[in-house]
């Protein structure tokens with residue numbers, strides 16, 4: 148397992164460089180095996196990265212029919228709601244991408260299921276359909292994640308019981324300190340079932356969380372400290388999030 152921190156000048160550079168990294172990574176992956184599984188994230192830099200993928204000349208070099216897209220977490224809101232992570236992704240990129248609809252694996256919302264637990268169970272079933280041998284989910288080629296100022300990743304928030312769930316790949320989340328309160332999230336074992344994890348972060352308000360995660364803080368206090376991809380965990384940050392601002 149290796150890791151590293153790549154520091155870019157600003158948020159826009161983080162998004163553009165991460166988009167280029169993702170597209171090249173997909174091209175490399177597709178030269179040896181398919182399909183590729185990529186897990187997306189909501190959040191400012193996460194969605195800006197998808198917009199940068201849409202704008203990249205490399206975008207059409209990828210064979211999107213060989214890519215499956217997932218989400219590390221979703222806000223438990225009806226399909227099409229503007230605050231859903233997948234809505235942001237559709238607007239930024241997916242509406243315009245030649246990817247088969249059945250390879251875009253979204254989380255059910257309250258328009259489809261009664262509660263976040265049911266949505267989580269349904270998403271776990273979907274992950275299981277594509278599971279690598281002997282496991283409950285595919286190995287994600289790239290797990291893209293943002294980080295909150297409190298150190299949360301996906302919808303795993305500090306000191307919540309969901310952090311200790313290891314017998315499932317997906318959980319319902321309630322009382323999220325970041326709105327909306329109800330969410331669905333991959334658990335830590337599922338997030339770490341990834342070849343590469345890339346945490347994107349920009350802005351001074353992320354600097355303390357990034358520092359604590361990299362210092363190996365107690366992951367109940369800083370969930371991002373628990374991230375450990377199989378091959379490489381990369382931190383793609385701007386100067387401010389690296390704690391080097393001004």
Ligand SMILES: O=C(O)[C@H](O)[C@@H](O)[C@H](O)[C@H](O)COP(=O)(O)O
Nearest residue numbers: 189190191192293294295300301
């Ligand atoms: O639903 C969400 O909001 C997320 O998936 C969440 O984990 C996000 O990635 C971080 O909170 C960072 O978000 P920002 O980049 O907007 O701060």
